[in-house]
Amino acid sequence: VEAGATNCQFRLAARPEGLPGRDCWEMTEEAPREPADGEALVKVLQLSLDPAMRGWMNDVPSYVPPVGIGEVMRAIGVGQVVESKHERLAEGDFVTGLFGIQEYATLPGDALTPIDADLAPLATYLNVLGVPGMTAYFGLLDIGKPQPGETVVVSGAAGAVGATVGQIAKLKGCRAVGIAGGPEKCQMLVEDFGFDAAIDYKNDELLPALREKCPERVNVYFDNVGGEVLDAVLARLARKARIVICGAVSQYNESSMRGPSNYMALLVRRARMEGFVVFDYADRYAEAAREMGGWMAEGKLKGSEDIVAGIETFPDTLLKLFRGENTGKLILEVASA
Amino acid sequence: VEAGATNCQFRLAARPEGLPGRDCWEMTEEAPREPADGEALVKVLQLSLDPAMRGWMNDVPSYVPPVGIGEVMRAIGVGQVVESKHERLAEGDFVTGLFGIQEYATLPGDALTPIDADLAPLATYLNVLGVPGMTAYFGLLDIGKPQPGETVVVSGAAGAVGATVGQIAKLKGCRAVGIAGGPEKCQMLVEDFGFDAAIDYKNDELLPALREKCPERVNVYFDNVGGEVLDAVLARLARKARIVICGAVSQYNESSMRGPSNYMALLVRRARMEGFVVFDYADRYAEAAREMGGWMAEGKLKGSEDIVAGIETFPDTLLKLFRGENTGKLILEVASA
Numbered sequence: 114v115e116a117g118a119t120n121c122q123f124r125l126a127a128r129p130e131g132l133p134g135r136d137c138w139e140m141t142e143e144a145p146r147e148p149a150d151g152e153a154l155v156k157v158l159q160l161s162l163d164p165a166m167r168g169w170m171n172d173v174p175s176y177v178p179p180v181g182i183g184e185v186m187r188a189i190g191v192g193q194v195v196e197s198k199h200e201r202l203a204e205g206d207f208v209t210g211l212f213g214i215q216e217y218a219t220l221p222g223d224a225l226t227p228i229d230a231d232l233a234p235l236a237t238y239l240n241v242l243g244v245p246g247m248t249a250y251f252g253l254l255d256i257g258k259p260q261p262g263e264t265v266v267v268s269g270a271a272g273a274v275g276a277t278v279g280q281i282a283k284l285k286g287c288r289a290v291g292i293a294g295g296p297e298k299c300q301m302l303v304e305d306f307g308f309d310a311a312i313d314y315k316n317d318e319l320l321p322a323l324r325e326k327c328p329e330r331v332n333v334y335f336d337n338v339g340g341e342v343l344d345a346v347l348a349r350l351a352r353k354a355r356i357v358i359c360g361a362v363s364q365y366n367e368s369s370m371r372g373p374s375n376y377m378a379l380l381v382r383r384a385r386m387e388g389f390v391v392f393d394y395a396d397r398y399a400e401a402a403r404e405m406g407g408w409m410a411e412g413k414l415k416g417s418e419d420i421v422a423g424i425e426t427f428p429d430t431l432l433k434l435f436r437g438e439n440t441g442k443l444i445l446e447v448a449s450a
Numbered sequence: 451v452e453a454g455a456t457n458c459q460f461r462l463a464a465r466p467e468g469l470p471g472r473d474c475w476e477m478t479e480e481a482p483r484e485p486a487d488g489e490a491l492v493k494v495l496q497l498s499l500d501p502a503m504r505g506w507m508n509d510v511p512s513y514v515p516p517v518g519i520g521e522v523m524r525a526i527g528v529g530q531v532v533e534s535k536h537e538r539l540a541e542g543d544f545v546t547g548l549f550g551i552q553e554y555a556t557l558p559g560d561a562l563t564p565i566d567a568d569l570a571p572l573a574t575y576l577n578v579l580g581v582p583g584m585t586a587y588f589g590l591l592d593i594g595k596p597q598p599g600e601t602v603v604v605s606g607a608a609g610a611v612g613a614t615v616g617q618i619a620k621l622k623g624c625r626a627v628g629i630a631g632g633p634e635k636c637q638m639l640v641e642d643f644g645f646d647a648a649i650d651y652k653n654d655e656l657l658p659a660l661r662e663k664c665p666e667r668v669n670v671y672f673d674n675v676g677g678e679v680l681d682a683v684l685a686r687l688a689r690k691a692r693i694v695i696c697g698a699v700s701q702y703n704e705s706s707m708r709g710p711s712n713y714m715a716l717l718v719r720r721a722r723m724e725g726f727v728v729f730d731y732a733d734r735y736a737e738a739a740r741e742m743g744g745w746m747a748e749g750k751l752k753g754s755e756d757i758v759a760g761i762e763t764f765p766d767t768l769l770k771l772f773r774g775e776n777t778g779k780l781i782l783e784v785a786s787a
Contacts, residue, residue: 175718344709358717372681372709380695380725381512388717 120145122185122215123427129170131366132435135428137170138186145217148198153225155192155208155218159420160445161239162188162431164272164337167365176390185213186427189244191228191235192218193450202227207450209238214427216447233409235450240442241409241416242402245273248359248391249335250401253278254285256357256389257333261286264327266346269337269362270311271298273416273442277405278335279308280414287333290326292319292342294437301440305417319345330354338363340371347375354384366435417441457482459552460764462517465509468703469772472765474507475523482554485535490562492529492545492555496757497782498576499525499768501609501674504702513727522550523764526581528565528572529555530787539564544787546575551764553784570746572787577779578746578753579739582610585696585728586672587738590615591622593694593726594670598623601664603683606674606699607648608635610753610779614742615672616645617751624670627663629656629679631774638777642754656682667691675700677708684712691721703772754778 119142126139148154169180169187180187190212194202199222202208208225212218228238240246252274259265265282269275270291279302282289291302291311299311310326312319323331323345330351336343339361346356356379364370379386394401408414419439421430424447433439456479463476485491506517506524517524527549531539536559539545545562549555565575577583589611596602602619606612607628616639619626628639629649636648647663649656660668660682667688673680676698683693693716701707716723731738745751756776758767761784770776 339714358714360717361714370711370714372711372713374707374709376709376713376723377676377695377698377707377725379723380697380727383726383730385722385724386713386716387722388714389720390717393720 118145118217119143120215120217121424122213123424124185125170125180125182127182128172129366130368132432133167133170133428138428140425146219148196148219150198151221151223152219153194153199153202153208153222154196155210155212155220155225156195157190157192157212157216157218157447158450159235159239160188160190160212160214160447161243161245162434162443162445163244164360164362164365164434166431167362167435176392185215188212188214189239190218190447191238194225197222199223207235209243214424214445216424230450232406236418236420236442236444237409237416239444240273240418241277241405241414244391245442246277246405246416247394247398247401249274249277249281250405251391251394251397252357252359252389253281253333253335255394256387257335257355259285259287259333263332264288264290264329264351265333265335266290266292266323266327266331267335267337268292268314268342268346269360270302270308271440272337274359275335275337276302276306276417276441277414280306282333283307283309284408284413288327288329292338298440301417306415314342320348323349333357335359336361339373340364343373344375347373347378350378350382350384352382352384354382356384356386358386358388362435418444420444420446422446455482455554456480457552457554458761459522459550460761461522462507462519464519466507466703467705469769470504470507470765475765477762483556485533485556487535488558488560489556490531490536490539490545490559491533492547492549492557492562493532494527494529494549494553494555494784495787496572496576497525497527497549497551497784498580499771499780499782500581501697501699501702501771503768504699504772513729522552525549525551526576527555527784528575531562534559536560544572546580551761551782553761567787569743573755573757573779573781574746574753576781577610577755578614578742578751581728582779583614583742583753584731584735584738586611586614586618587742588728588731588734589694589696589726590618590670590672592731593724594672594692596622596624596670600669601625601627601666601688602670602672603627603629603660603664603668604672604674605629605651605679605683606697607639607645608777609674611696612672612674613639613643613754613778614751617643619670620644620646621745621750625664625666629675635777638754643752651679657685660686670694672696673698676710677701680710681712684710684715687715687719687721689719689721691719693721693723695723695725699772755781757781757783759783
């Protein structure tokens with residue numbers, strides 16, 4: 114790394130109530146840390162901004178520990194090795210890892226995964242070939258278990274996970290219906306991503322729309338949002354339906370979670386609701402990446418990214434996510450390769 | 451049937467809001483209907499009063515249609531054939547069927563199931579060898595899939611389904627913890643039914659009690675009550691836990707259902723919540739009755755019945771159920787054999 118380089122970082126300064134405002138963050142600068150033996154220093158190029166970040170900001174134990182006050186905010190990214198003391202990594206290698214919201218990350222080499230920047234754009238490794246893609250793939254196929262001819266509904270459908278869920282559902286011979294906010298997103302789902310139909314939760318009435326777009330009811334519901342959308346789909350389940358609980362972004366900034374008051378539909382419809390954490394599938398990521406990479410090469414699966422430049426925009430860019438203003442995977446560009 | 455016999459009946463007069471009061475019912479009298487070809491006339495001896503009845507009173511489609519205004523209230527019972535025009539049934543045969551709240555029922559012979567009154571007391575056919583027992587058996591074993599050494603928690607544990615769930619859990623090598631209201635019921639669970647521990651939801655604080663009684667967390671939760679008990683158990687799930695949704699008696703008389711606000715524990719714990727309807731298992735009832743009858747004969751499984759005499763007490767006796775005042779299966783005795 115060049116002499117005198119500084120590492121700009123965003124640290125958690127206060128835990129939010131509701132939407133995470135600017136007062137939650139402290140921007141700090143320090144020299145990039147030299148790698149010790151077995152470590153590598155990475156120049157961060159792009160960072161993934163995800164709904165799950167809101168959960169990590171709460172002081173509540175979850176599938177990962179909360180981010181501590183004063184710690185660099187957790188984030189997954191892609192970057193390039195600038196200095197390596199790890200035998201498998203060399204300067205110039207492209208890698209992905211848990212870098213955090215900062216310009217440079219010094220991490221054990223074993224915590225970095227090499228990526229092939231010639232095979233796909235870097236952002237793809239934060240989207241279809243990254244955690245969102247893996248989430249869509251394993252959540253839909255392993256938990257939802259869609260069968261050909263079934264109807265798959267996904268909420269947050271214009272987001273990184275949702276758009277991939279809908280496309281995989283189509284590839285598996287299902288009817289794919291997406292729920293998203295606003296006519297532009299809905300149009301994109303049908304025209305760009307090949308969904309059979311879309312429902313605009315901001316403008317359509319959910320129950321009549323679900324009746325119209327899902328005439329055979331809903332066999333698989335992949336839920337990213339919770340709240341009233343979850344309740345509406347519960348009212349339209351088919352017998353033996355599977356609900357995949359992936360997230361509840363409509364509730365993350367509420368002071369108290371709203372539970373699905375229609376959950377007794379699970380009994381009436383002999384249905385189930387199941388949660389999963391994508392990291393449990395880590396030893397199968399390569400298998401999924403091979404299959405999805407193949408679909409991408411054939412033009413049957415595509416990603417969409419919303420790339421915002423400038424690490425200094427992080428607090429505002431993150432809010433785009435919770436306001437539903439992004440279209441496709443929201444990515445913070447920290448530097449170009 | 452003797453000349454001049456009257457059939458006293460309870461018909462649904464009005465749909466309740468909240469608890470079903472006396473004004474929901476009309477008591478009528480008419481002559482028992484003579485059986486047509488293929489039918490039998492049954493003298494009703496005992497009727498099962500069940501939490502599910504509250505749902506049948508709402509004008510909401512469910513796994514069975516609502517009871518119509520003016521119709522005899524739906525109920526399962528045991529009785530004795532007094533006149534048969536069905537080739538398989540003879541006068542004096544004991545049968546079980548969907549008789550309704552009345553003294554005589556005339557039904558197609560094919561809708562009546564013969565029972566052996568010498569093998570077990572009649573009430574057993576409304577309890578462990580009846581729908582509650584089948585509900586416990588298939589719900590726990592088919593949906594909950596408990597493994598030896600796991601912790602099984604059941605709510606409404608002093609009720610007909612709950613007490614059987616706990617005993618089957620023990621028979622399968624699990625730790626059984628029951629949640630019930632009041633010290634007497636809790637004592638009965640441990641001393642009479644062999645539960646490992648009991649939690650008194652009226653007097654114990656749920657979260658500390660669950661921590662104490664379920665030190666290894668909860669692998670299977672069989673939920674009969676919903677509401678805050680469901681939320682508390684969600685907070686104490688083990689990884690890959692299974693929640694069996696059997697009922698939500700705490701919510702049946704509320705104007706709006708409360709959903710489980712802790713449902714995101716399903717994600718954190720990689721758990722599932724699944725509903726079922728016991729009638730789907732009708733072709734396996736005989737198999738379950740054989741196994742449970744064997745356990746009863748060996749003294750490893752027992753039922754407990756709370757038998758209230760007099761069809762005229764029906765409206766008040768039903769309320770016992772929703773007030774949690776019954777201990778064991780609540781049965782209305784209409785006549786003695």
